[in-house]
Amino acid sequence: MDYTGQQITSSRSGLGEEKPTDGLMIPANNSKAIDGLGFRNIIDLLPCYLSIQDRSMHILFANQNFKDDFGEGIGKLCHKVYKGSPERCEFCPVQKTFKDRKVHISEETVQLSTGEVADMIVYSSPILNASGNVAAVIEMSTNITKVKEMQKELKILGQSIAILSHDIKNILEGLHGGAYVVDEGIKDGDMELAAKGLDIVKRNITEISSMAQNILYSSKKRDLKYREVSPNEMVRDLVDLFQEKANAMDIQLKHETNHAPPLVSLDPMSIRRMLENFIWNALDACKKDKEKDFHAVVVRADLHDKFHFKFEVEDNGVGMDEETKASIFDEFYSTKGGHGTGLGLLIVDKIVKEHGGKVEVLTTPGRGTTFRTIFRIN
Amino acid sequence: MKNPSKIIIIDDNPDFRFTMEIFLKRNGFETLTAEDGQNGMDMIEKERPDLILLDVMMESIYSGFDVCKSVQSNPDIKDIPIIGISGMGAELGVSPDKKGDDDYFRVDEFFEKPVDKEKLLARIKELLVEGLVRKGKAVRIHDRVYIKK
Incomplete structure (x- = not known):
């Protein structure tokens, strides 16, 4: 784009003192499309958040986009508006700009007025007064949540x-x-x-x-293919499938099901995958346990309450300590040394989230573990 | 007939222990096996093997790294050569550091799974000799090793 270097100052009195700053520039060859739009309108329409803060971090100005997503912030403290925090941000670029008159960039996690949390890249740029001191700082932020997700x-x-x-x-x-x-x-x-x-x-x-x-x-x-299925049948089928393997490992594998089960709507293929991962883990936890003479894995399907049903896979294997329990749903966390990608429980987590359900892990080191997943009936 | 060298296999994978046991026995060695670091360490102290074949990334609390450190800090057994084995290699940041930095593990040789059995056998033979030299049961003069009678 062709910039001529034509400089403007903030229209707010007491900020720019009509002295040019090196902060904001506009193209010289304005097209007809924006004739008469006015800088204020353009700033409001900018596809980013723009605000001006004073030295005490109070917001002096905010564009429409900002107001739409963070509420009317003028006169309030920026960290309060952006993060709901009484404290100033640790790496606040605005304060750095006040100190050294330079442009600063930082990444911040903020909360929109809807409660949604977003990752932002924040630029700060100085507005200088007649004596060359920083009178205020322009802060411009862009939502980079999607970029962050891709990075992850x-x-x-x-x-x-x-x-x-x-x-x-x-x-x-x-x-x-x-x-x-x-x-x-x-x-x-x-x-x-x-x-x-x-x-x-x-x-x-x-x-x-x-x-x-x-x-x-x-x-x-893949899109979930919901179907009315009987959790009892799924559990019985899976127990049959793993029976031979469990026998070979000298582990008792059985199912316990409700006598009057409801039909529930879920994607049977992914729920099956989820239960397979739980059963694998349970058998493995039993195999690792050298303390007990008898090992058993129980797979259950039952009502949890009036509106929910649950699957449970319980083992009396090695169990987990707090640290392990806290990490099991992390990406590629595995305690299985050479025998596990850590992919299994990550997939479980994904499946449960896709179904709008939740996972509970009940475990005691040396006693065993129960993985319980709870889903809404329909 | 001279006594066969004794090699301990410490690995939590029973299939690997079984396979290695057969392989080593068929190549004339005596073998011991342990399924975790603690048992392995007890056996090393009791049986004083001539070489340790160690899975460095075992899932037990007492890991292969710990075995390395315990062996190397005990003057009675520190001369026993250790061959580290793991499925994890450089791509996951696992590699032995022969300089002996404390943050790393120190082994005499490191093999990534799947292990090339012929290379392993050749290295075992070399390290058994090296073990004798360390213990003072053999001397190395130039490139030749002379075993003391």
Whole structure:
């Protein structure tokens, strides 16, 4: 754009003292479209928030966009209006500009008058008076919440590739190792040994299948397909599916269901994925526990109250300490060393949120864990 | 026949322990196995193996990193060579630091899973000799190692 360097001052008396500042400029070749619009109107229409603050952080001026989203802020403290905070912001760019007369940028998290929280990039620029001192500071902010979300997604993507490669390497190790044992067994005519090797290979195939399903689930944006289903049936089917695996691990796996269950509307495919992840974790927690002689996993479907129903997966495995419990829904958090991407519970979290439900985790170290998910009936 | 060298395999993955046990036994070694750091440490102190094959990223409270530190700070066993193994590699910031910075773990060799068994075997043989030199049971003169009688 062609700027001529034509400078303007703030129209508010006592601020600019009619002395040019290096803060605001307009293009020289105004098109007809904005003739007669007036600077005040243009400023109001700017697709960003613009305000002017004095040294005590009181707002002297705010554009319409600002007022629409933060309310009538004039005369109030900016940190109060932006954040509802009695304290000045830690990295306040406005105060820095008052100190050094320079332009400053910071990223802030603010709260709109609707209560919505937003990430902002904030620029501050000085308005100088006749003696060259900062009389006031213009603050311009843009909502970058979407950009921040994208940044987060990119970060997750990067981490996920690293973790997946780690997991794949572990499974490869299992496949290599299993195949080696099969080879050695065949070489010696020791079929028992070969069968053990084959078991290792099969286990790792199961692991990579489950992993592939989690990756597919987390990478695809899919619309939920709600259907009226019986939670009882889902729970029974899943328990049947995992029964053989549980037997092999010497863990009792059973279901407990309500006698008069309601039909509920949910996306059966994702709820199934959620329960599969819970059951995997429960079996794993039992396998890790060396204290108890008997291990059991119970999968339940039942009413939670009049308006809600719940799924529960309870195990008497190792349980979790507070720190672990607080981290389990973090991206790629895993305590399973070589055996877990940390993707499972992240997907659970996603599924539950998509259904507008909630997850509760009841756990005691050494005693076991119950994962409870609660959903509205319809 | 001379006594076979004793190698301890410390890994929380039973499949890996089983496979490695078979592999090492078939190559003439005696093996011990432990499924977590604490058991591994107890066995090392009791059995004094000639080499430690250690999963550095075990999920147990007493991790592979801890085993490294405990072995290396105990004068009675600090000479035992350690081969670190992990599925996590450089892409997750896991790599051994041979200079011995405290923030890192120090091992004599590091293999990422899946482990190349032939390379592992070659390195085990070299490190067993190195272990003898450290214990004063062998001497290295130029490139040759002479085992003391």
